[in-house]
Amino acid sequence: DTGVSQDPRHKITKRGQNVTFRCDPISEHNRLYWYRQTLGQGPEFLTYFQNEAQLEKSRLLSDRFSAERPKGSFSTLEIQRTEQGDSAMYLCASRYGTASYNEQFFGPGTRLTVL
Amino acid sequence: RKEVEQDPGPFNVPEGATVAFNCTYSNSASQSFFWYRQDCRKEPKLLMSVYSSGNEDGRFTAQLNRASQYISLLIRDSKLSDSATYLCVVPISSGSARQLTFGSGTQLTVLP
Numbered sequence: 001d002t003g004v005s006q007d008p009r010h011k012i013t014k015r016g017q018n019v020t021f022r023c024d025p026i027s028e029h030n031r032l033y034w035y036r037q038t039l040g041q042g043p044e045f046l047t048y049f050q051n052e053a054q055l056e057k058s059r060l061l062s063d064r065f066s067a068e069r070p071k072g073s074f075s076t077l078e079i080q081r082t083e084q085g086d087s088a089m090y091l092c093a094s095r096y097g098t099a100s101y102n103e104q105f106f107g108p109g110t111r112l113t114v115l
Numbered sequence: 116r117k118e119v120e121q122d123p124g125p126f127n128v129p130e131g132a133t134v135a136f137n138c139t140y141s142n143s144a145s146q147s148f149f150w151y152r153q154d155c156r157k158e159p160k161l162l163m164s165v166y167s168s169g170n171e172d173g174r175f176t177a178q179l180n181r182a183s184q185y186i187s188l189l190i191r192d193s194k195l196s197d198s199a200t201y202l203c204v205v206p207i208s209s210g211s212a213r214q215l216t217f218g219s220g221t222q223l224t225v226l227p
Contacts, residue, residue: 104161
């Protein structure tokens with residue numbers, strides 16, 4: 001399978017703990033995006049990488065959130081001191097090129113539950 | 116006003132019916148638009164892109180009205196497999212990048 005992969009698929013944690021998610025994009029895709037989706041809503045943009053550079057961060061991304069893409073390949077999203085409001089599906093997407101019409105391919109997501 | 120607004124749904128239609136979803140967007144500078152489909156507990160997948168006045172792909176037709184900032188998706192001859200949430204998506208320029216801004220989605224259930 002050469003699609004976008006995410007790990008883990010599910011994560012249950014206690015409030016206050018740190019969690020880290022991984023995304024492996026499609027290999028030739030230079031752009032990588034993180035989104036958050038809550039029940040009944042569409043995905044909300046969190047942050048975006050072009051190669052290894054993080055070029056955009058949403059206001060939704062508080063100081064407790066950090067994302068990296070160290071070698072321009074896989075990316076990690078870390079949430080420190082998790083809160084119950086962080087419970088959501090975290091989606092990663094990737095695409096190639098600069099044109100806005102290039103399709104973003106989504107991974108299966110990591111479902112986070114904060115108890 | 117939200118950047119992308121969709122019919123809240125849900126839409127419950129019998130097999131074979133024609134159903135239309137509406138979407139309005141606030142950024143008049145947006146040039147391209149998308150409809151994504153999301154099955155329950157799955158990731159969104161691109162259904163159609165819309166760059167000019169409209170696009171047709173089999174049973175699916177997307178139309179764009181730039182003057183009214185309005186996009187629609189028409190599904191003809193609905194199949195049970197069309198049951199899903201349909202997300203209206205608008206790229207909106209922000210900072211150095213174009214971000215995809217998603218509507219909240221419209222849920223469709225096609226009934227036998």
